[in-house]
Amino acid sequence: MTRNDGPALGFDSLAIHAGQEFDPTTGAVIPPVHFSSTYAQDGIGGLRGGYEYGRSGNPTRTALETQLAAIEGGAHGISFASGLAAEDALLRAVLAPGDEVLLGSDVYGGTYRLIARLLAPWGVRLRVVDMSDLDVVAAALEERPARVLWVETPSNPLLKVSDIAGLARLGHAAGALVVVDNTFASPALQRPLALGADVVVHSTTKYLGGHSDVVGGAVVTSDDALAEQVRFLQFAAGAVSGPLDAWLTSRGIKTLAVRMQRHSENADAVARFLDAHDRVAHVYYPGLPAHPGHDLAAQQMTGFGGIVSLSLADGPTARRFAESTRLFTLAESLGGVESLLNYPDEMTHASVRGTELAVPVELVRLSVGLESADDLLADLDQALAGL
Numbered sequence: 001m002t003r004n005d006g007p008a009l010g011f012d013s014l015a016i017h018a019g020q021e022f023d024p025t026t027g028a029v030i031p032p033v034h035f036s037s038t039y040a041q042d043g044i045g046g047l048r049g050g051y052e053y054g055r056s057g058n059p060t061r062t063a064l065e066t067q068l069a070a071i072e073g074g075a076h077g078i079s080f081a082s083g084l085a086a087e088d089a090l091l092r093a094v095l096a097p098g099d100e101v102l103l104g105s106d107v108y109g110g111t112y113r114l115i116a117r118l119l120a121p122w123g124v125r126l127r128v129v130d131m132s133d134l135d136v137v138a139a140a141l142e143e144r145p146a147r148v149l150w151v152e153t154p155s156n157p158l159l160k161v162s163d164i165a166g167l168a169r170l171g172h173a174a175g176a177l178v179v180v181d182n183t184f185a186s187p188a189l190q191r192p193l194a195l196g197a198d199v200v201v202h203s204t205t206k207y208l209g210g211h212s213d214v215v216g217g218a219v220v221t222s223d224d225a226l227a228e229q230v231r232f233l234q235f236a237a238g239a240v241s242g243p244l245d246a247w248l249t250s251r252g253i254k255t256l257a258v259r260m261q262r263h264s265e266n267a268d269a270v271a272r273f274l275d276a277h278d279r280v281a282h283v284y285y286p287g288l289p290a291h292p293g294h295d296l297a298a299q300q301m302t303g304f305g306g307i308v309s310l311s312l313a314d315g316p317t318a319r320r321f322a323e324s325t326r327l328f329t330l331a332e333s334l335g336g337v338e339s340l341l342n343y344p345d346e347m348t349h350a351s352v353r354g355t356e357l358a359v360p361v362e363l364v365r366l367s368v369g370l371e372s373a374d375d376l377l378a379d380l381d382q383a384l385a386g387l
């Protein structure tokens with residue numbers, strides 16, 4: 001059965017049903033996990049379902065890829081073993097020696113590391129700009145064109161908001177491919193392709209998986225030629241997602257919309273509580289009216305998301321705070337049902353210390369989970385009281 005006939009489905013329906021048809025042989029409502037690494041052929045080249053070997057294709061991965069494309073509103077979803085594997089495949093598919101990437105100044109540290117330390121030795125050039133300022137980006141592109149404009153919004157960990165539609169216009173006028181890392185917002189809150197971006201990348205490890213039990217990544221695009229190139233990299237370099245990883249990610253996506261709604265509500269409560277607290281120097285959350293990207297976020301997103309950063313008096317105070325919560329677990333990563341707390345300078349962003357992407361030492365990042373909001377506030381309160 002295909003549910004694509006008939007009227008176009010809404011986001012929640014697509015998240016639950018796209019690629020997730022019941023098993024035609026048994027009627028099992030949940031598609032099975034196909035572990036087989038290889039497929040019987042009816043005579044040489046006689047493939048039954050188009051599958052021949054697990055690196056080139058796997059039905060559980062296809063189910064996830066169909067779901068990923070549907071929820072981002074793209075024609076092609078391509079799934080990888082991690083977010084960075086997805087980024088690597090995309091960048092190697094589109095870049096040649098001498099090409100330049102224009103990168104936001106506040107992106108995930110691993111993205112910077114990938115380009116600066118892995119791709120730069122092969123001749124790729126990197127320039128870092130403030131993507132949240134269209135004038136700065138326009139001036140940078142006028143000075144020298146770039147092959148790729150890499151946008152992350154809201155950004156990690158400073159929650160800067162960049163104008164996707166505006167950047168897509170600027171990037172396209174300069175002949176650049178416009179890529180948006182949509183990990184923080186997820187397609188439940190923001191659809192970069194509809195706003196004009198060419199490609200969306202994800203660390204599905206975060207909100208899409210949603211339960212901190214699987215590592216994965218994705219590239220989604222409606223550009224057929226680009227999809228073919230990225231798919232070739234997926235096949236030829238082999239950083240595919242395994243069947244169980246793909247299945248867990250598909251299961252997570254089915255509840256994405258309700259989770260993002262509650263993440264946003266809890267994060268809003270946390271941000272307001274911290275904003276009113278006298279031990280907190282500054283709160284970074286696009287849902288706060290005083291946030292410089294608030295109006296833009298309200299326009300291009302349907303919720304403000306679950307990540308809140310805060311700064312404390314100084315580095316040592318931030319470290320102490322980071323080590324004194326009980327319900328918020330001190331750990332890297334984000335986007336799971338449980339609340340996590342991270343000290344970027346020494347944890348997620350240690351690789352960009354001393355570079356132009358370095359984060360303030362007094363900064364702490366919270367991934368606000370789905371626990372009872374009162375319990376989260378009480379935990380933050382006791383940690384702040386102990387400083």
Ligand SMILES: *Cc1c(COP(=O)(O)O)cnc(C)c1O
Binds near residue numbers: 085110156183184205
């Ligand atoms: C975690 C993360 C990545 C990298 O993804 P992995 O799955 O850890 O490889 C990329 N971008 C953002 C915004 C992230 O948070």
